[in-house]
Amino acid sequence: MTVSARDVLLEKFRWIGGHADMWPVFRDGDAFKVVVRALVAPFRDTGVTAVCGIESRGFLLGGAAAMELGVGFVAVRKAAGMFPGEKLVRETEPDYRGFRHSLRIQRSSLEPADRVLLVDDWIETGSQALAVRELVEAAGAKLTGCAVVVNQMRADSTRKLGSLHSLVLSEDLPDA
Numbered sequence: 448m449t450v451s452a453r454d455v456l457l458e459k460f461r462w463i464g465g466h467a468d469m470w471p472v473f474r475d476g477d478a479f480k481v482v483v484r485a486l487v488a489p490f491r492d493t494g495v496t497a498v499c500g501i502e503s504r505g506f507l508l509g510g511a512a513a514m515e516l517g518v519g520f521v522a523v524r525k526a527a528g529m530f531p532g533e534k535l536v537r538e539t540e541p542d543y544r545g546f547r548h549s550l551r552i553q554r555s556s557l558e559p560a561d562r563v564l565l566v567d568d569w570i571e572t573g574s575q576a577l578a579v580r581e582l583v584e585a586a587g588a589k590l591t592g593c594a595v596v597v598n599q600m601r602a603d604s605t606r607k608l609g610s611l612h613s614l615v616l617s618e619d620l621p622d623a
């Protein structure tokens with residue numbers, strides 16, 4: 448029997464002390480594979496040339512998604528001073544905690560011909576994803592879509608972001 452990504456997530460996801468805990472999904476090799484394959488499924492054969500992932504859980508998922516698509520990975524770092532060479536930097540609007548971040552990529556990591564997929568574990572305000580779109584566009588490239596495990600965005604914010612593929616809505620998850 449084929450297990451869906453949604454089934455896997457509903458089985459493995461849990462809340463601990465009010466915090467969403469998705470780590471058991473990644474700890475299970477089969478579950479991890481099912482989730483990553485479902486994330487990239489709509490983007491196979493769409494001309495994606497790179498996957499972007501935001502520090503830190505976006506590194507884990509984005510790296511796996513890039514391997515699955517057979518393309519390279521572009522790191523979006525929050526920490527300053529960690530990239531050598533020229534950077535592109537964008538400030539985010541307040542995120543789901545009310546925090547603003549400086550997000551950065553290496554200037555040399557994208558070319559104008561690149562078609563980029565952003566992969567992340569969770570989206571709520573979309574502030575970080577929108578800043579990534581600005582970074583991709585500042586490099587002259589194009590963000591073709593976003594793939595996230597859990598979607599907690601309001602509809603009006605989703606419109607601002609464009610193409611968004613998610614595996615579950617936050618309200619479908621077990622209660623905290």
Ligand SMILES: O=P(O)(O)OC[C@H]1O[C@H](OP(=O)(O)OP(=O)(O)O)[C@H](O)[C@@H]1O
Pocket residue numbers: 501502503504505541542543544567568569570571572573574575576
């Ligand atoms: O839609 P937004 O309100 O911008 O929030 C979504 C972002 O927040 C989470 O990352 P977080 O900053 O918690 O970092 P983490 O991956 O290290 O947990 C998540 O991985 C997204 O990157």
